[in-house]
Amino acid sequence: GAVVSQHPSRVICKSGTSVKIECRSLDFQATTMFWYRQFPKQSLMLMATSNEGSKATYEQGVEKDKFLINHASLTLSTLTVTSAHPEDSSFYICSAREGGGYYGYTFGSGTRLTVV
Amino acid sequence: GENVEQHPSTLSVQEGDSAVIKCTYSDSASNYFPWYKQELGKRPQLIIDIRSNVGEKKDQRIAVTLNKTAKHFSLHITETQPEDSAVYFCAASIGITGNQFYFGTGTSLTVIP
Numbered sequence: 013g014a015v016v017s018q019h020p021s022r023v024i025c026k027s028g029t030s031v032k033i034e035c036r037s038l039d040f041q042a043t044t045m046f047w048y049r050q051f052p053k054q055s056l057m058l059m060a061t062s063n064e065g066s067k068a069t070y071e072q073g074v075e076k077d078k079f080l081i082n083h084a085s086l087t088l089s090t091l092t093v094t095s096a097h098p099e100d101s102s103f104y105i106c107s108a109r110e111g112g113g114y115y116g117y118t119f120g121s122g123t124r125l126t127v128v
Numbered sequence: 129g130e131n132v133e134q135h136p137s138t139l140s141v142q143e144g145d146s147a148v149i150k151c152t153y154s155d156s157a158s159n160y161f162p163w164y165k166q167e168l169g170k171r172p173q174l175i176i177d178i179r180s181n182v183g184e185k186k187d188q189r190i191a192v193t194l195n196k197t198a199k200h201f202s203l204h205i206t207e208t209q210p211e212d213s214a215v216y217f218c219a220a221s222i223g224i225t226g227n228q229f230y231f232g233t234g235t236s237l238t239v240i241p
Contacts, residue, residue, distance in 0.1 A: 046228050055134075055217060056172065056231045072129070105171065107229075117162070117229070119171040 014040050016108050018120030025096055025127055033091045033123045035106035041086035042108035047079075050103040050122075062089040062106075096127040130155040132220050134232030141208050142240050149235045151218035152200040158220040161201050162229070163192060166215045175216075176203070208239045
C-alpha cells in the first residue's frame with residue numbers, strides 16, 4: 013500500500029530558529045499533499061494544500077510567511093516553520109493521496125515540534 | 129468553508145457494547161466522508177468511508193450512515209473491544225481531485241474490559 017514518510021519525528025529547537033519538516037511519498041507520486049497541525053487532545057487542523065510545481069494554498073488564519081511550503085517534486089513536500097516561537101510547538105502531520113478518486117489518503121507519521 | 133462538528137468528545141463503553149459517534153457538516157457540497165482512528169502518538173488510519181450517493185456502509189463491526197438532507201453522518205461500532213480504544217475523527221471533503229479534509233473535533237473512545 014501507499015506509504016508516506018515524514019521526518020523528523022521529533023525536533024526541539026530554540027526560539028527564533030527555523031525548522032524544516034519533510035513529507036515523502038515513498039512508492040507513489042503525489043501532485044497534492046496536505047499539511048495539518050494538531051494540538052494535544054484536539055483535532056487535525058488543515059494548514060495548507062501543497063501543490064507540486066506551484067504555490068501552496070493556505071487556510072484562513074495560517075501565516076504563509078511563517079509556514080513555508082515547498083513541493084518541488086512529485087514525491088516531496090517540505091514545511092518550514094520560520095522564526096519559531098513556543099506557541100508553534102505542536103504536532104505537524106502531512107497526508108498524500110495515491111492516484112485519483114476518493115481513496116488512498118495516507119498520513120505521515122507526524123512531527124512533534126517543541127520550541128524552547 | 130466547511131465546518132464539521134463531532135459529538136461526543138469522550139465516550140466510555142463496556143466491552144461488547146456498541147458505540148456511536150455523530151458528526152454534522154455545514155457545506156451541502158461535501159460528498160465524501162471518511163472516518164479515521166488515531167491511537168496515541170500515531171498517525172490517523174482510515175477505518176471506513178462513505179460517499180454521498182450511499183446511505184449506509186458496513187465493514188464487519190463498523191458501519192457508517194449518512195443523512196444528506198440533515199447533513200449528518202454517524203459511526204457505529206458494535207461488539208466493542210479494548211483495542212477499539214482510540215480517538216476517532218470524522219471528516220468531510222468536496223470533490224475528487226486534490227480535495228482537502230475538514231476534520232471534526234474528535235471523540236476519545238474508551239472500551240472498558
